[in-house]
Amino acid sequence: MIAPSPRSGDATSAAGRGLGALSERHTRIVALLGRRLIQIPFVLLAVSVLTFWLIQLVPGDPGRNALGQYATAAQVHAWDVSNGLTGPVVTRYLRWLHGFFTGHWGTSFVYAVPSRPLILGHLLNSALLGLYAFVLMVTVSLVLGSVQAYREGRRADRAITISLMSLSSVPEFVVGVVLLIVFAVWLRAVPIQSGADATGNFAQRIHVMTLPAIVLAVSYLAVITRMVRTGTAGAITAAFHRTAVLKGLPAPVIVRRHVARNALIPTLSLLGIYFGGLLGGSAIVETLFNYPGLGALMVIAAERKDVVLLTDGVMVTGVIALLALLLTDVCLILMDPRIRFENTGS
Amino acid sequence: MDFLSQGLPEAVTSLPVPGSAVPESAVTDEAAAGADEGTETAGTGAGWRRWRALLRRPTFVISAVVMLWWVGAALTWRLFGLNPYTNTGHLLAAPSWSQPFGTDDLGRSVFARTLAGADSALAVGPLGAAFATVLGSALGVIAGYFRGWVDTVFMRVFDVLVVLPPLIFLIVVVGAFGASTPALIVIIGVVFAPGIARIIRAAILAEMGKKYVTTAKVQGESAIRIMATELVPNVAPTIIIQATLSLAAAILMTATLSFLGLGAQPPSPDWGLAINDNRAFIESAWWTVLFPAAAVASLVVATHLIADNLKEVWA
Numbered sequence: 001m002i003a004p005s006p007r008s009g010d011a012t013s014a015a016g017r018g019l020g021a022l023s024e025r026h027t028r029i030v031a032l033l034g035r036r037l038i039q040i041p042f043v044l045l046a047v048s049v050l051t052f053w054l055i056q057l058v059p060g061d062p063g064r065n066a067l068g069q070y071a072t073a074a075q076v077h078a079w080d081v082s083n084g085l086t087g088p089v090v091t092r093y094l095r096w097l098h099g100f101f102t103g104h105w106g107t108s109f110v111y112a113v114p115s116r117p118l119i120l121g122h123l124l125n126s127a128l129l130g131l132y133a134f135v136l137m138v139t140v141s142l143v144l145g146s147v148q149a150y151r152e153g154r155r156a157d158r159a160i161t162i163s164l165m166s167l168s169s170v171p172e173f174v175v176g177v178v179l180l181i182v183f184a185v186w187l188r189a190v191p192i193q194s195g196a197d198a199t200g201n202f203a204q205r206i207h208v209m210t211l212p213a214i215v216l217a218v219s220y221l222a223v224i225t226r227m228v229r230t231g232t233a234g235a236i237t238a239a240f241h242r243t244a245v246l247k248g249l250p251a252p253v254i255v256r257r258h259v260a261r262n263a264l265i266p267t268l269s270l271l272g273i274y275f276g277g278l279l280g281g282s283a284i285v286e287t288l289f290n291y292p293g294l295g296a297l298m299v300i301a302a303e304r305k306d307v308v309l310l311t312d313g314v315m316v317t318g319v320i321a322l323l324a325l326l327l328t329d330v331c332l333i334l335m336d337p338r339i340r341f342e343n344t345g346s
Numbered sequence: 347m348d349f350l351s352q353g354l355p356e357a358v359t360s361l362p363v364p365g366s367a368v369p370e371s372a373v374t375d376e377a378a379a380g381a382d383e384g385t386e387t388a389g390t391g392a393g394w395r396r397w398r399a400l401l402r403r404p405t406f407v408i409s410a411v412v413m414l415w416w417v418g419a420a421l422t423w424r425l426f427g428l429n430p431y432t433n434t435g436h437l438l439a440a441p442s443w444s445q446p447f448g449t450d451d452l453g454r455s456v457f458a459r460t461l462a463g464a465d466s467a468l469a470v471g472p473l474g475a476a477f478a479t480v481l482g483s484a485l486g487v488i489a490g491y492f493r494g495w496v497d498t499v500f501m502r503v504f505d506v507l508v509v510l511p512p513l514i515f516l517i518v519v520v521g522a523f524g525a526s527t528p529a530l531i532v533i534i535g536v537v538f539a540p541g542i543a544r545i546i547r548a549a550i551l552a553e554m555g556k557k558y559v560t561t562a563k564v565q566g567e568s569a570i571r572i573m574a575t576e577l578v579p580n581v582a583p584t585i586i587i588q589a590t591l592s593l594a595a596a597i598l599m600t601a602t603l604s605f606l607g608l609g610a611q612p613p614s615p616d617w618g619l620a621i622n623d624n625r626a627f628i629e630s631a632w633w634t635v636l637f638p639a640a641a642v643a644s645l646v647v648a649t650h651l652i653a654d655n656l657k658e659v660w661a
Contacts, residue, residue, distance in 0.1 A: 046506040054521075054522045055521070056522075057522035165654070166651075169651075170645060171646055171649060173618070174639040174642060174643040177625075177636070180628060181628060181635070185629050274634060283513055283517065284602060288625070293428070298514060298517060299608070302518065302521040309523065317510060317511065317514050321511065
């Protein structure tokens, strides 16, 4: 992690340090961003073709579903035409793609409202919940991971590892159900349904979102804590840490300047991926708590065969996943251990 | 300042490396043997020792017992006269001697339904995981062996497939092809295969640099023969561990789909479905939700722990 890279020749030359290294780092970010920005539209296009084609296979007649069983065949046909559900699949795909990029996302059958505000509204709810879960997850895993690293090989270390590992393999909806039974049914600390009053004031919102956020955070906790533990253990066993201790630096300074910085590098890249995943919403947690997020919306769309809502929603999820990937790459380069090593070690 | 007293060198060597899917030590040992005598996988002696090592681990034994219990329940619940569909006449009765897990809103015995639910939980998982493992390993071995454009094409396709979160992808595919057992087996196989293929490919790439592969090539063995009889036995531990992990994931995914209302349909005693159906009664009758939840958790955790133990003994 902090081992000197093969660039040993540069370590002696002044050009490799300071501003020189910085500018090199920036060109690398630009190069990577450029490569990704070229790549992303293609991946997205492939995803959209796949999604559109798969959703075309969804059985059922959307026009019939929307208008009910008493509508005449002519009415159903007229409805299909007005919703762009007629013609060959390629034409429909191109029309949908054009609409998607110009902001005309079509009308949801189930909710009978334009799908764009519907999806974006639910996405915002999901993102809020995800952000809350992310904050919980980062805080708890930092504490647990560093406790483990400083107690490596002892009972506390093993206990935390074992409990987190078993907790992370328990299905999300089981964790949710158990927490609901304990906190909502037995202790009556939180409401059973999070959907109804998720739009209230801030304190109320936090109160309602706490249980779903905990469930979301728990499933990621084991991996991140593991990363923090490994990173911290690597930092406190490194020679520079021993030097810092031996030269009598106060513990808070050592932790802040020497341990934390080095320990967080491997964790950050992982956090980027999970952050994206959390923002996109979780179908399971949102369904369990009746939280009005994008994941729950997708489940309803799939259940009720709302092809417009499903296609648009899946595309939005794909965009978020790709942006998260991009964010991760940028984080990785910004945190490049080699640059960090030269800047702080010189 | 107790971290001063920590022995620095020992701590360095005992540092675990997360996410190292390639079992370094096992592979290199076998490869060293294989370099001289062609492919000789670990003999029966070594295999026996590994089994004994596994059986000495309490978590493995407990997980195996839990797993066998649910497999037994799935295969034999009909023989014990359990009836998960009939009304006992007591609606939402609390757990008691006659009804150990209580009854649900239709008066059905939760005990019978929980045991019978193992059938539904294990209907898709094993075959789906087997399909995913075979497909993923084949693709991974081919991509890792040939590299070049084959590798590039595979990896680009996988990139597209892994962009969407697996559950969202699964929801769309299940919407398109339905949630019958054969459809679910194929879908799970296709959804999990890319992840397995990536890991197997990485393991194969590590193997390709070893001498026994070069020897086999120089001997004029065909590509198929090298892949099937030289490479696959040497990455077998990785494949088996991936198979176990995908079994756990497959069981979890089918339960999740039923929980979301997209998998098994009523009156199936499926655990995920039971949790979803009885959520409305969670305040008055927690037992209708808690027992199926405990069942699915025990099965998934047991499978995970088995995979973990295999990883530690083999890798």
